[in-house]
Amino acid sequence: MGSVIEVRHLQKTFGGHQVLKDIDFSAAGGEVVCIIGASGSGKSTLLRCINLLETPSGGEILFHGESVLTPGFSLSKYRAKVGMVFQQFNLFNNMTALENCIIGQVKVLGRSREEAEKTARMYLDKVGMEQYVSARPHQLSGGQKQRVAIARALAMDPEVLLFDEPTSALDPEMVGEVLKVMRDLATTGLTMLVVTHEMAFARDVAHRVCFMDGGVILEQGAPEVIFNAPKHQRTREFLARILDK
Amino acid sequence: MPQSFWGGVAFIAQKYGSLFLSGAASTLLLAVVGTAAGFLIGLLIAIVRTIPVRNTDSFFKRAGLKVLRGIFIAYIELFRSTPMMVQAVVIYYGVFPTVSADYALYVGMFIISINTGAYMAEIVRGGVLSVDKGQTEGALSIGMTHWQTMTSVVLPQAIRNILPSIGNEFVVNIKDSSVLSVISVAEVFFTAKSAAGTYMRFFESFVIACAVYFVMTFTVTRLLLWLERRMDGPKHYTIHGSQTVPEGEIKVREEAE
Numbered sequence: 001m002g003s004v005i006e007v008r009h010l011q012k013t014f015g016g017h018q019v020l021k022d023i024d025f026s027a028a029g030g031e032v033v034c035i036i037g038a039s040g041s042g043k044s045t046l047l048r049c050i051n052l053l054e055t056p057s058g059g060e061i062l063f064h065g066e067s068v069l070t071p072g073f074s075l076s077k078y079r080a081k082v083g084m085v086f087q088q089f090n091l092f093n094n095m096t097a098l099e100n101c102i103i104g105q106v107k108v109l110g111r112s113r114e115e116a117e118k119t120a121r122m123y124l125d126k127v128g129m130e131q132y133v134s135a136r137p138h139q140l141s142g143g144q145k146q147r148v149a150i151a152r153a154l155a156m157d158p159e160v161l162l163f164d165e166p167t168s169a170l171d172p173e174m175v176g177e178v179l180k181v182m183r184d185l186a187t188t189g190l191t192m193l194v195v196t197h198e199m200a201f202a203r204d205v206a207h208r209v210c211f212m213d214g215g216v217i218l219e220q221g222a223p224e225v226i227f228n229a230p231k232h233q234r235t236r237e238f239l240a241r242i243l244d245k
Numbered sequence: 246m247p248q249s250f251w252g253g254v255a256f257i258a259q260k261y262g263s264l265f266l267s268g269a270a271s272t273l274l275l276a277v278v279g280t281a282a283g284f285l286i287g288l289l290i291a292i293v294r295t296i297p298v299r300n301t302d303s304f305f306k307r308a309g310l311k312v313l314r315g316i317f318i319a320y321i322e323l324f325r326s327t328p329m330m331v332q333a334v335v336i337y338y339g340v341f342p343t344v345s346a347d348y349a350l351y352v353g354m355f356i357i358s359i360n361t362g363a364y365m366a367e368i369v370r371g372g373v374l375s376v377d378k379g380q381t382e383g384a385l386s387i388g389m390t391h392w393q394t395m396t397s398v399v400l401p402q403a404i405r406n407i408l409p410s411i412g413n414e415f416v417v418n419i420k421d422s423s424v425l426s427v428i429s430v431a432e433v434f435f436t437a438k439s440a441a442g443t444y445m446r447f448f449e450s451f452v453i454a455c456a457v458y459f460v461m462t463f464t465v466t467r468l469l470l471w472l473e474r475r476m477d478g479p480k481h482y483t484i485h486g487s488q489t490v491p492e493g494e495i496k497v498r499e500e501a502e
Contacts, residue, residue, distance in 0.1 A: 053382055055299050071301055080388035090383030094401045096482075103397060104387035135482040139497070149383075156387050 002065070004029050004160055004191050005050060005082070010059035012045055019045045021215035023059070027160070030189045034202035034223075037212035038238055043195040044087075046212070047162045050193070051084050080108050083153035087165040089145040091137040097124065097148045098133040101155045109156065116155075123151040127181045143174030150181055161185070163194040199243060203227055211235045246444060253449040261440040261453075268436035269457050271350060275425065275432060276418040276461075278354045283361025284411060287369040290317050290362075291403075292395050295373060317366065324363035330424040332356055337428040346429050353430040357422060361414055368410045372403030405476050412469035416462050433457050 003026035010023040019042045027033050035043045048054040050061060052068065052075060061068045068078055091100050101120035105111045111119070124130050127147040137145055146166055153161055163182070167175040179201055186192060186205045196202060202209050203223045210220040213234045219226065230236050247256055258265070294314060298307055324332065333356050337344075341352050376399050384394035404411075423434035437454035441447040484495040 051386055053385065055301065069301055071303060076388040076390055078388075079386060084382075084386035086379065086383065086386075088379050090377075090379035090386075092380060092383060092398050094398065094405075104389060107393050107397065108388040131484045132482075133485065135484075135497075136478070139482055152387065 002029075003027060003062075004064060005193070006060075006062040006065070007046075007050065008060040008062070010046070010049060010061065011057045012042075012049055012054060013057045019215055020049065020056075023215075023217060025210070025217060027191055027193060029159070029191055031208065032186045032192045032206050033194070033208045033210060034206035035193065035195045035210045035212060036197070036199070036202060036238075037218075041212040042215045043212050044164050047084070047164050047193060047195055051079060051082060051162055053084075076108060080104070080156050081158055082160045082162065083156055083158040084162045084164065085146070085149050085153055085166050087169050089137070089142070089149045089169075091145055091149055091152070093137050096134050096136055097129060097140070097151075100137075100148060101152045104152065104156050119157075120151070120155050123154045124148065126154070126184075127151045128177070141174060142170045143177045146170065146174075146178045147181055150178075150185075154185075158190070160191040160193065163192065163196070165195050165197065167196070167198060197242065199227070199239075211238065213238070246446075250449060253444075253446050254452060257440050257444060257446060257449055258453055260444075261436065261450075264431075264436045264440070265433065265453060265457055268431055268433040269461065271430065272419060272422050272432040272458075273461060274350075275353055275357050275422040275430070276415060276465075279357030279361045279418045279422070280411070280415045282354075282358035283363075283365045283414065284369075286359070286362030287365025287367075288400065290321075290366040291369040291373050291400075292392065293317070294370065295395065296391055320359075321363045321366050324360050325367075328424070329356065329360045329421060330427055332360060333425055333428050349425075349428050349430045352428060353422070353425040353432075356425065356428075357418060361418060364414060365411075368407050368414070369400075369403065371410075372407035373399060375406045376402045405473075408469065408473050408476065412466065415465055415469070419462050419465065420458060 006026040007023055010020055010025075011018065012020040023046060025046070035046065037043050045054060049056045056069065063078060063082065067073070068075075091097075092103070095103065098117070098120055101124060102113070102116045105116035105119060106113060121130065121133065124133060127150055129144060129147050129151060132140060132144060132148075137148075140148065150166075166182070167178050170178065175198070179198060182192070182194070182201070183205055194201075194206070206223050208220060209223045209226040210217050211226060211230070211232075212218065218232050219230065219235055226235065227239065230239060247253055293310075294317060296310060298310060333353070336356055337349070337352050344352060380398050380402065381394055384398045389397070422430075422432055425432060426435035426438065429435065433454050437450045440453075441450035444450070481496055481498040484497060
């Protein structure tokens with residue numbers, strides 16, 4: 001299968017600081033890729049560049065072979081196809097859980113309200129949040145918010161979902177409920193790029209694991225290869241530190 | 246003409262009562278139109294000023310936005326740095342020299358609107374800054390455009406946060422519309438001045454003006470408080486269904502702050 005997302009020679013500089021040096025990366029349809037690495041290695045910046053929340057300083061990003069950086073490319077349509085789940089949830093605070101999942105479908109996809117509500121309820125049900133349709137974000141716990149955020153992204157029927165440390169802002173007891181939703185998603189054929197510190201998730205669910213260090217993808221491969229026989233010293237050190245605790 | 250203070254007040258109120266009432270109507274009209282139009286100007290400027298510019302955008306878009314931003318800043322600084330009374334005279338005699346005094350009210354509405362707009366632009370900008378950047382990113386990430394993001398997500402939250410400042414502007418406008426008397430807009434101050442001139446009773450006339458202003462501003466501040474509470478939405482929500490009773494409903498009520 002051809003790649004859905006392909007990144008070529010991607011670079012990103014903030015001021016004088018080069019966060020992404022030369023990233024080559026691609027993901028095939030239905031693939032679940034976990035991106036691991038130390039803080040500051042550029043994992044989140046890579047995801048944010050793919051969604052164009054950050055404008056790359058150089059390189060190319062292709063979606064089904066078409067460059068998303070060409071002037072005139074419809075960002076709106078692209079982002080509807082490539083959704084994002086944030087560390088800080090970013091649910092709309094002025095709306096209920098249900099409205100959060102409806103608004104994008106109506107405004108961006110042009111669905112009717114009835115159809116959008118049906119889809120929203122279906123996905124809220126899928127993430128186990130159907131009881132809380134009328135609650136506002138500040139009335140929900142972190143894990144509940146993140147599940148609504150995942151439902152909001154799914155309601156757009158995306159081809160790719162980007163997860164930017166989806167469990168890092170959660171209390172330990174809530175991490176499980178979010179990971180469970182993500183495990184279920186991984187079996188549906190959705191392409192998932194997951195930046196995470198949850199090594200057990202990466203080991204069990206990912207088809208491929210990328211280790212990032214200093215703005216480059218240092219090595220990548222099947223989870224058992226990366227976790228059991230990493231080639232690079234940096235990878236070994238990182239895994240030893242994170243798996244030891 | 247009675248000599249006592251209260252007698253004078255009653256006399257003037259009786260003679261000029263209907264003029265004071267129509268003056269109050271003009272004052273209120275000026276304040277409502279000025280605040281509403283100024284608010285719209287503020288919103289539009291905030292939306293345009295926050296349009297993201299990328300280095301992949303066309304030269305015309307980038308240059309156009311730069312020019313617009315320059316115009317906005319010039320407008321805001323010019324109108325915030327000069328008194329509305331002076332603006333009124335300059336605009337009335339400079340821009341509308343052929344307009345008869347009968348239409349002074351409309352010129353007044355125009356002046357108070359663009360004056361308020363300059364302040365509102367800054368107030369709305371502050372409101373937009375008060376909304377977490379994550380809200381914008383959340384909206385962009387599902388494909389919403391800048392306009393959709395601003396009107397559906399950011400501005401509703403910003404407006405709630407700046408409502409106290411908007412209320413301030415409204416109250417200020419009720420009172421400051423009095424400076425429009427320099428271009429002979431027949432509002433409350435103008436009416437009090439002519440009453441005072443007719444009967445040579447300044448204290449009594451302006452005490453009536455005070456009362457009229459106070460009633461208007463006090464009513465408006467109460468209304469705004471009510472509106473703020475309404476905008477906060479319901480303080481409760483419903484959990485639909487429970488583990489034992491699927492069709493059950495649990496009402497969750499938040500503690501009042």
